[in-house]
Amino acid sequence: DAGVIQSPRHEVTEMGQEVTLRCKPISGHNSLFWYRQTMMRGLELLIYFNNNVPIDDSGMPEDRFSAKMPNASFSTLKIQPSEPRDSAVYFCASSLWTVDTEAFFGQGTRLTVV
Amino acid sequence: RKEVEQDPGPFNVPEGATVAFNCTYSNSASQSFFWYRQDCRKEPKLLMSVYSSGNEDGRFTAQLNRASQYISLLIRDSKLSDSATYLCVVNLNAGNMLTFGGGTRLMVKP
Numbered sequence: 001d002a003g004v005i006q007s008p009r010h011e012v013t014e015m016g017q018e019v020t021l022r023c024k025p026i027s028g029h030n031s032l033f034w035y036r037q038t039m040m041r042g043l044e045l046l047i048y049f050n051n052n053v054p055i056d057d058s059g060m061p062e063d064r065f066s067a068k069m070p071n072a073s074f075s076t077l078k079i080q081p082s083e084p085r086d087s088a089v090y091f092c093a094s095s096l097w098t099v100d101t102e103a104f105f106g107q108g109t110r111l112t113v114v
Numbered sequence: 115r116k117e118v119e120q121d122p123g124p125f126n127v128p129e130g131a132t133v134a135f136n137c138t139y140s141n142s143a144s145q146s147f148f149w150y151r152q153d154c155r156k157e158p159k160l161l162m163s164v165y166s167s168g169n170e171d172g173r174f175t176a177q178l179n180r181a182s183q184y185i186s187l188l189i190r191d192s193k194l195s196d197s198a199t200y201l202c203v204v205n206l207n208a209g210n211m212l213t214f215g216g217g218t219r220l221m222v223k224p
Contacts, residue, residue: 108157
Protein backbone atom coordinates (compact mmCIF):
# COMPACT_ATOMS: atom_id res chain seq x y z
CA ASP A 1 0.00 0.00 0.00
CA ALA A 2 1.27 3.46 -0.87
CA GLY A 3 0.16 4.92 2.44
CA VAL A 4 -1.80 8.13 2.88
CA ILE A 5 -1.38 10.32 -0.17
CA GLN A 6 -1.73 14.09 0.00
CA SER A 7 -1.59 16.65 -2.76
CA PRO A 8 -0.18 19.08 -3.45
CA ARG A 9 3.01 18.77 -1.38
CA HIS A 10 3.56 22.52 -1.52
CA GLU A 11 1.15 25.35 -2.25
CA VAL A 12 1.88 29.05 -2.45
CA THR A 13 -1.11 31.28 -2.97
CA GLU A 14 -2.13 34.88 -2.61
CA MET A 15 -4.35 36.09 0.17
CA GLY A 16 -8.00 35.84 -0.78
CA GLN A 17 -7.59 32.90 -3.11
CA GLU A 18 -9.31 29.55 -2.62
CA VAL A 19 -7.08 26.64 -1.64
CA THR A 20 -8.03 22.97 -1.88
CA LEU A 21 -5.98 20.26 -0.22
CA ARG A 22 -6.54 16.63 -1.13
CA CYS A 23 -6.12 13.34 0.67
CA LYS A 24 -6.40 9.67 -0.24
CA PRO A 25 -6.49 7.48 2.89
CA ILE A 26 -5.16 3.97 3.19
CA SER A 27 -7.57 1.47 1.67
CA GLY A 28 -9.69 -0.19 4.35
CA HIS A 29 -9.28 2.56 6.92
CA ASN A 30 -12.61 3.99 8.05
CA SER A 31 -11.37 7.07 9.93
CA LEU A 32 -9.79 10.14 8.41
CA PHE A 33 -8.30 13.13 10.19
CA TRP A 34 -7.13 16.56 9.12
CA TYR A 35 -4.45 18.19 11.27
CA ARG A 36 -2.67 21.54 11.03
CA GLN A 37 0.84 22.07 12.35
CA THR A 38 2.53 25.38 13.14
CA MET A 39 5.51 26.28 15.29
CA MET A 40 3.33 28.26 17.65
CA ARG A 41 0.44 25.83 18.13
CA GLY A 42 1.89 22.42 17.29
CA LEU A 43 -0.37 19.76 15.80
CA GLU A 44 -4.06 20.67 16.00
CA LEU A 45 -6.91 18.41 15.00
CA LEU A 46 -9.22 20.26 12.62
CA ILE A 47 -11.84 17.65 11.78
CA TYR A 48 -12.27 13.92 11.63
CA PHE A 49 -14.55 11.55 9.73
CA ASN A 50 -15.76 8.06 10.48
CA ASN A 51 -17.17 6.08 7.54
CA ASN A 52 -17.16 9.30 5.48
CA VAL A 53 -19.31 11.16 8.04
CA PRO A 54 -17.87 14.19 9.88
CA ILE A 55 -17.83 13.36 13.59
CA ASP A 56 -16.21 16.41 15.14
CA ASP A 57 -15.34 19.65 13.38
CA SER A 58 -14.84 21.72 16.51
CA GLY A 59 -11.22 22.25 15.58
CA MET A 60 -12.01 24.02 12.34
CA PRO A 61 -10.84 27.57 13.03
CA GLU A 62 -13.62 29.44 11.25
CA ASP A 63 -16.16 29.31 8.45
CA ARG A 64 -13.50 29.88 5.84
CA PHE A 65 -12.49 26.24 6.38
CA SER A 66 -14.57 23.35 5.08
CA ALA A 67 -13.91 19.63 4.62
CA LYS A 68 -15.65 16.91 2.69
CA MET A 69 -15.33 13.19 2.29
CA PRO A 70 -17.52 12.16 -0.65
CA ASN A 71 -16.33 8.54 -0.53
CA ALA A 72 -14.05 6.23 1.41
CA SER A 73 -11.03 6.98 -0.75
CA PHE A 74 -10.99 10.76 -0.98
CA SER A 75 -11.23 13.85 1.18
CA THR A 76 -10.69 17.56 0.65
CA LEU A 77 -9.95 20.48 2.93
CA LYS A 78 -10.85 23.84 1.46
CA ILE A 79 -9.93 27.32 2.62
CA GLN A 80 -11.85 30.18 1.06
CA PRO A 81 -10.72 32.92 1.22
CA SER A 82 -7.20 32.15 2.39
CA GLU A 83 -5.29 34.43 4.75
CA PRO A 84 -1.58 34.66 5.65
CA ARG A 85 -2.28 33.22 9.12
CA ASP A 86 -3.45 30.00 7.43
CA SER A 87 0.15 29.29 6.45
CA ALA A 88 1.04 25.93 8.01
CA VAL A 89 1.64 22.29 7.22
CA TYR A 90 -1.64 20.42 6.82
CA PHE A 91 -1.57 16.69 7.51
CA CYS A 92 -4.13 14.09 6.64
CA ALA A 93 -4.13 10.83 8.61
CA SER A 94 -6.16 7.64 8.46
CA SER A 95 -6.77 4.73 10.79
CA LEU A 96 -9.25 2.10 11.81
CA TRP A 97 -12.00 3.30 14.16
CA THR A 98 -10.80 1.55 17.29
CA VAL A 99 -9.24 2.90 20.43
CA ASP A 100 -5.76 1.46 20.16
CA THR A 101 -4.68 1.49 16.54
CA GLU A 102 -2.00 3.47 14.79
CA ALA A 103 -2.86 6.55 12.79
CA PHE A 104 -0.88 6.83 9.56
CA PHE A 105 -0.03 10.29 8.31
CA GLY A 106 0.47 11.58 4.81
CA GLN A 107 3.55 13.62 4.01
CA GLY A 108 1.63 16.84 4.46
CA THR A 109 0.89 19.91 2.38
CA ARG A 110 3.01 22.95 3.15
CA LEU A 111 0.77 25.95 2.55
CA THR A 112 2.09 29.47 2.26
CA VAL A 113 -0.36 32.33 1.87
CA VAL A 114 1.28 35.61 0.86
CA ARG B 115 -4.53 24.45 30.10
CA LYS B 116 -3.60 22.23 27.16
CA GLU B 117 -5.02 18.73 27.09
CA VAL B 118 -1.59 17.18 26.60
CA GLU B 119 1.51 19.00 27.83
CA GLN B 120 5.17 18.37 27.21
CA ASP B 121 8.42 20.17 27.87
CA PRO B 122 9.40 21.47 24.42
CA GLY B 123 13.14 21.10 25.10
CA PRO B 124 15.44 20.93 23.29
CA PHE B 125 17.20 18.19 25.15
CA ASN B 126 20.83 18.14 24.03
CA VAL B 127 22.55 14.89 25.01
CA PRO B 128 25.75 13.08 24.00
CA GLU B 129 25.66 9.75 22.21
CA GLY B 130 25.19 6.89 24.64
CA ALA B 131 23.32 8.96 27.19
CA THR B 132 20.01 8.02 28.75
CA VAL B 133 17.28 10.60 28.37
CA ALA B 134 13.72 10.72 29.70
CA PHE B 135 10.70 12.71 28.59
CA ASN B 136 7.52 13.24 30.53
CA CYS B 137 4.06 14.23 29.43
CA THR B 138 0.92 15.08 31.36
CA TYR B 139 -2.67 14.86 30.20
CA SER B 140 -5.74 16.54 31.64
CA ASN B 141 -8.60 14.18 30.85
CA SER B 142 -8.76 11.31 33.33
CA ALA B 143 -11.09 9.42 30.98
CA SER B 144 -8.38 9.10 28.33
CA GLN B 145 -8.27 5.57 27.04
CA SER B 146 -5.06 5.01 25.15
CA PHE B 147 -1.63 6.55 24.91
CA PHE B 148 1.19 6.65 22.43
CA TRP B 149 4.54 8.16 21.60
CA TYR B 150 5.00 9.35 18.04
CA ARG B 151 8.25 10.50 16.50
CA GLN B 152 8.53 13.33 13.99
CA ASP B 153 11.68 14.05 12.02
CA CYS B 154 12.35 17.52 10.69
CA ARG B 155 9.95 18.38 7.85
CA LYS B 156 8.42 14.90 7.92
CA GLU B 157 5.13 13.45 9.08
CA PRO B 158 4.64 11.98 12.58
CA LYS B 159 5.06 8.22 12.86
CA LEU B 160 4.13 5.85 15.66
CA LEU B 161 7.07 5.02 17.91
CA MET B 162 5.25 2.90 20.46
CA SER B 163 2.01 2.47 22.33
CA VAL B 164 2.01 2.95 26.10
CA TYR B 165 0.41 0.33 28.31
CA SER B 166 -0.55 0.53 31.97
CA SER B 167 1.97 -2.14 32.90
CA GLY B 168 4.76 -0.33 31.08
CA ASN B 169 6.37 -1.63 27.93
CA GLU B 170 9.77 -1.81 26.33
CA ASP B 171 10.92 -1.89 22.73
CA GLY B 172 14.65 -2.25 22.46
CA ARG B 173 16.26 0.89 23.87
CA PHE B 174 12.88 2.55 24.43
CA THR B 175 10.73 2.17 27.54
CA ALA B 176 7.32 3.75 27.98
CA GLN B 177 5.37 4.02 31.21
CA LEU B 178 1.93 5.24 32.17
CA ASN B 179 0.82 6.53 35.55
CA ARG B 180 -2.95 6.90 35.44
CA ALA B 181 -3.24 8.19 39.00
CA SER B 182 -0.94 11.11 38.27
CA GLN B 183 -1.97 11.36 34.61
CA TYR B 184 1.48 11.30 33.15
CA ILE B 185 3.32 9.29 30.55
CA SER B 186 7.05 8.85 30.21
CA LEU B 187 9.50 7.75 27.55
CA LEU B 188 13.02 6.60 28.38
CA ILE B 189 15.66 6.25 25.71
CA ARG B 190 18.80 4.34 26.67
CA ASP B 191 22.13 4.41 24.83
CA SER B 192 20.94 7.24 22.61
CA LYS B 193 22.07 7.32 18.99
CA LEU B 194 22.56 10.22 16.60
CA SER B 195 19.58 8.85 14.66
CA ASP B 196 17.34 9.36 17.70
CA SER B 197 17.46 13.12 17.08
CA ALA B 198 13.85 14.09 16.39
CA THR B 199 10.77 15.53 18.05
CA TYR B 200 8.87 13.12 20.29
CA LEU B 201 5.13 13.65 20.50
CA CYS B 202 3.03 12.44 23.39
CA VAL B 203 -0.39 11.39 22.12
CA VAL B 204 -3.63 10.64 23.94
CA ASN B 205 -6.84 9.11 22.67
CA LEU B 206 -9.74 10.79 24.44
CA ASN B 207 -12.68 8.74 23.24
CA ALA B 208 -13.84 5.40 21.97
CA GLY B 209 -12.79 6.11 18.45
CA ASN B 210 -9.29 7.00 17.45
CA MET B 211 -9.31 10.77 17.83
CA LEU B 212 -5.72 11.49 18.77
CA THR B 213 -4.70 14.61 20.67
CA PHE B 214 -1.05 15.54 20.39
CA GLY B 215 1.22 17.28 22.82
CA GLY B 216 3.46 20.03 21.52
CA GLY B 217 6.43 17.68 21.26
CA THR B 218 9.83 17.46 22.89
CA ARG B 219 12.84 18.04 20.69
CA LEU B 220 15.83 15.76 21.21
CA MET B 221 19.26 16.41 19.77
CA VAL B 222 21.88 13.71 20.20
CA LYS B 223 25.43 14.89 19.57
CA PRO B 224 28.65 12.99 18.91
